[in-house]
Amino acid sequence: MTGTRAYHHGDLRRALLAAALEAIEEVGPGALSLRDLARRAGVSHAAPAHHFGDKAGLLTALAAQGFDLLAQTLSEARDDLLGAGVAYVDFAVRHRAHFEVMFRPELYRTDDAEVVTAQGRARAALRAGVAALPTRGTPADPDRDSLAAWSIAHGFATLWLAGALPDRVGEDPREAARAVLRRLVT
Amino acid sequence: MTGTRAYHHGDLRRALLAAALEAIEEVGPGALSLRDLARRAGVSHAAPAHHFGDKAGLLTALAAQGFDLLAQTLSEARDDLLGAGVAYVDFAVRHRAHFEVMFRPELYRTDDAEVVTAQGRARAALRAGVAALPTRGTPADPDRDSLAAWSIAHGFATLWLAGALPDRVGEDPREAARAVLRRLVT
DNA sequence: GATCCTATCTTGCCATTGACAAGATGCCCC
DNA sequence: GGGGCATCTTGTCAATGGCAAGATAGGATC
Known part of the structure; x- marks a missing residue:
């Protein structure tokens, strides 16, 4: 058993x-x-x-698992941009293997049913997490706001994983991510 | 000839x-x-x-070429965050092959001399391009600022290339990038 | 003009891999 | 206890990366 x-x-x-x-x-x-x-x-x-x-089949299973895990992680995070963003980066670092597969669509079958539904869950959790940025002057646009938040968190995570960031950012991804994300939320 | x-x-x-x-x-x-x-x-x-x-040798040459091209592109862009950011995203889309190799260090020799110097050029151009964000209240920190700008541009470019963005962002990467980047600069 | 000399390219080979086909094994259920 | 089926194995093939040894050309040297 x-x-x-x-x-x-x-x-x-x-x-x-x-x-x-x-x-x-x-x-x-x-x-x-x-x-x-x-x-x-x-x-x-x-x-x-x-x-x-085949190999794509295995990676498809991993991708679905990864999106589910991400959805779960985000839904447990604090319900604001900083909390969600830090959780996103933290997920990428702690579940590096999943994360790397998830965003390489050429490796797996993106139209797989389980993948699609898991992706939907993650997307919803992401939107709920970043809610809305405090907007100044310009009229609020939740779509653009969550896209900006997703972009900055995803970009930081990707650059961190690629080892492209300068040493000066330090050793702790959560701390470094928080400092960067703050620029968007301040 | x-x-x-x-x-x-x-x-x-x-x-x-x-x-x-x-x-x-x-x-x-x-x-x-x-x-x-x-x-x-x-x-x-x-x-x-x-x-x-070997294969890594070829990809090393491509990576070096790519970083040089990026440095050149950025140095020709408008000298503010929006201009540099849009140029960054535009580069990723127009030189997709270069871009995808550059940020996958497991594929090539990151300690290659030409790669290192080209990377330096690109890094310098990037910092010059994003200069400094307008800061409100918090004391300015150019390092964090350029990191934030790099992250949001890189994240948007990566998500665009991965096909992960919702259809609603439209067909023109420059326009879509501008809208997202504006959230950081406003 | 003949000869060497070296960069460039070819032929031949081997281990590894992904994928497929056919067969063996053991569990479950009647 | 016997059939049926999911699970796993053995065997094979084409493609690939990488290495070794050899062929070819184009220029330098005399």
């Missing part, structure tokens, strides 16, 4: 997804090898195909 | 880089195949190795 079973592995699908997350953290989603995952799980090289069809 | 010559191709290095840009626009940098490039250029499958060593 819970254990690591023999021949009929018992939980191979979950084991492969977990192994995939590990592998992606090490080499990135592009260099992911199904055969390597099979080795990590101790099964034959063709076993993954049964559960996911 | 200019033409497409036989055996000793004459301009193979350049031809391969051009072919790589084409191929990356079609299938992304991850699915790039050296053998496919060789076929496009009409040479044998091992010819690229002579000029670039």
Whole structure:
């Protein structure tokens, strides 16, 4: 049941997804090898195909999982721009593998049903989180506002993950993100 | 000289880089195949190795080229946040292949000398472009300001390229970017 | 003008990978 | 206890990246 079973592995699908997350953290989603995952799980090289069809199938499952996780994370965050933005960046750093797959549509099937619904959940949570920026002068436009908030959080997260930011931003992504996001909210 | 010559191709290095840009626009940098490039250029499958060593070598050359191009683009843009930001997004869309390689450090050698100097140029142009945001109340912090500007432009560009933005943002990346960036500058 | 010399490109090869086909294994349910 | 089915294995193929060894050309040197 819970254990690591023999021949009929018992939980191979979950084991492969977990192994995939590990592998992606090490080499990135592009260099992911199904055969390597099979080795990590101790099964034959063709076993993954049964559960996911092909590599895109596996990454599709990961993407759906990732969007669900993001939706959950955002809905638990503080209900303002700063809280949601920091939570977004934190998610990207802590769930790097998921995040990197989610925003690389060429790697998976974006029209997959589970992906689409999970994406919808994440999108809704995002909009609820950033609510509305305090607007000055210009008439409020919630669409533009949430787009701006999403952009700055996503950009910071992406640059952080790419290692493109100067050392001076420090070691703590949450703290650094808060300082940057504050520029939008002040 | 200019033409497409036989055996000793004459301009193979350049031809391969051009072919790589084409191929990356079609299938992304991850699915790039050296053998496919060789076929496009009409040479044998091992010819690229002579000029670039390996795949990472070719992508390193592309990354350096990309950072130089970005530096040039930014230095020609209007000298405020809106102008620089729009130019940044426009660069990402028009030079998608370069842009996608530049911010995927696992694909190339980030410690390459040409890459490092080109990166420096781009960084300087970026800082000059965003200059300083108008600050209200809080004491000015140019580092944080330019980081915020970079983040929002980079985030918007990345989301645009990933096709993650809702249809409602429209077809023109420059116009859409301007609307979003204005939230930071207003 | 002949000869070397080196950058450039080719041919041949090997290990790895993704994908597919066919077969083996074990569990569940009647 | 026997059929049926999901699960996993073995075997194979084409494509790829990378390496080694060789062929070719174009210029430099004498």
